Amino acid sequence: RIGEHFGIALIEGMSAGAVCIAADKGGPQEIIENGVTGYRLAVVEDSWAEKILELLRNPAKLKSMGEKARRITVSKFSWSALANRVHGKLVEAFTNK
Template identity: 25%
Template sequence: MYELIDTYKLNGQFRWISSQMNRVRNGELYRVIADSKGAFVQPAVYEAFGLTVVEAMTCGLPTFATCKGGPAEIIVDGKSGYHIDPYHGEQAAEILVDFFEKCKKDPSQWDKISQGGLKRIYEKYTWQIYSERLLTLTGVYGFWKHVSNLDRLESRRYIEMFYALKYNKLAEAVPLAVE
């Protein structure tokens, strides 16, 4: 990559961002890149879900991500971002170059893909949508458990184990009100 940067005189045109663990800083990085009309590229060989893709799109970044796994479902190719095949680097490079050449000729192209990404996120990947789906699945599961003849003792043991391992410590950490 460094050789390509030198060959095509791309120094200062893009940034490598290593894995970031600070969620607040991640959001700030995405915003800085979006404010400078940059793009987010995630060339993973396979991505199970694609949280970084959702985060980048939520910040309005045109996003280029692997066509394998979750990003293939998250991105509508050419409308809310672009699919790239990590096994075909030259083809991926052409997609990126084509996008930025279009943006150079017509700056509204960047905004079009940015808005398409935001629209996709608001249609499919908000916390409200997630919680509604989870509640629906919970209701279906609850009804299924009610009408089935499964051993409820096993479920009770699972819930007690979950409480003991996770929620008990959380409950103990809540400070008591001082009168």
């Protein structure tokens, strides 16, 4: 079985301001700040529907979390952010030789 465990779809959604709800394992643990930019829940947890309804009933919270999701995701996972991290690691590697 082939799967994408990091969470590219999460990053794409969050960079567009979506509040994501995902399983609390793998990539989502690195991507979603639980309760801040989205929710990470146990796979078998009954509260998935509750979280969706909570967000639908509170548009201000949905908007706020979506804005935070976009801001944090772009700052951590945009091409420029990744390029800066790679550049920093390369500089570090070559200056420590």
